[in-house]
Amino acid sequence: MSLRDDKRRWSMREVQAAALDLFEASGFDAVSVEAIAAAAGVSAPTVYRHFGTKERIIVWDDYDPGLLDTIARHATQLPPLRAVETGLIEELDRVYEADSRRVLRRARLMLATPALRLANVPVLAELRAELGAVLALSYADLTEARADLLAAVILVGLETAIGRWIGTGGKTSLRTHFRDAFADLRSVILTEGALT
Amino acid sequence: MSLRDDKRRWSMREVQAAALDLFEASGFDAVSVEAIAAAAGVSAPTVYRHFGTKERIIVWDDYDPGLLDTIARHATQLPPLRAVETGLIEELDRVYEADSRRVLRRARLMLATPALRLANVPVLAELRAELGAVLALSYADLTEARADLLAAVILVGLETAIGRWIGTGGKTSLRTHFRDAFADLRSVILTEGALT
DNA sequence: CAATTTGTTGATAGTCACTAACAAATGATA
């Protein structure tokens, strides 16, 4: 990793930290990018070069994404829902342990701010596509179309779990909410299977 | 319905029609709201008073929303997935018959334009919430949390069907794509049920 | 059918997210 990349990442963290402070204090709409840039000691165009949009200052993160590998590993031994549930718990617990304060602050702000939730949609869409690909590779009896659909269903569980987690203020462990949300998903699926 | 509301709806249709023409000709980003307003014979602030944002000029529609009632009616006799599938086919076919040209143009443009797809997310989120409420009322064994989850899963089917429909240029009937997407969804669910 | 009240419109001016262009500075490279 070059010095340039280091500086870039360091600067992005600074900007995100400044933005987090300002947004929490005054709300997303009341803070201008100009103000964030000034607080972080850079110019506004630099912020845009790094993040693209005001929303992505918060949505961005640089936790290394071992998630899909972890899921793929579990997928050799477990059925899809279990593999993803286990992988998610493992990987997100790791991220949370590593930087719990920032994770919580970002999640809270995102849940509370419609514009940020919306800006997160493309991120989830990409995760869905990647997860679909992993599932299609891991389970021979899944066509690509069905694997993508299954990935979408699983993401519903993910979003639900995180929503509930933040809903409780992050007090109960993320792990618990994943287990609950996936249990609900499983129950819905089984009931539906019986009925349909 | 008062004269004022009539004028408002008529004006909104004019604006949407003008926007559709311009967007199709030059692309969403290349057309300013000013230009749309001029083409529709109103002022820009009026466009904003009517639609709120540039995106919602296209996302907006005024087809009367009998969808949930229709689904609720079917829900007394069919299991959830079937009830929603049947209701959707019935109702969306009706809308499509009534104004097929505009429906297709709007759908195509929305699928092709990221900003419009994003602006449609809150609309789908509201539909999900309403559908969840209907399901919770219609099926006694569903808790509210699970009904909401089921609604989210069903919306995955909806989005998939519409995506595939537009993907084929709208040649194959919407009906067919709904049947296929819901069949895939059912298959995923049943496989998953067996595996989990 | 006036007279009054209420809601809607266009004109104007402003804020702010975001981009293009260029010159100065700084990290990579030979």
Place this chain on the structure above:
DNA sequence: TATCATTTGTTAGTGACTATCAACAAATTG
């Protein structure tokens, strides 16, 4: 060290969106 490639800040711009207010149209009332 000398050259090359990137990154930065400055400046100036576009366009989405909002607030204000005066002119106007429509609902309401006597």
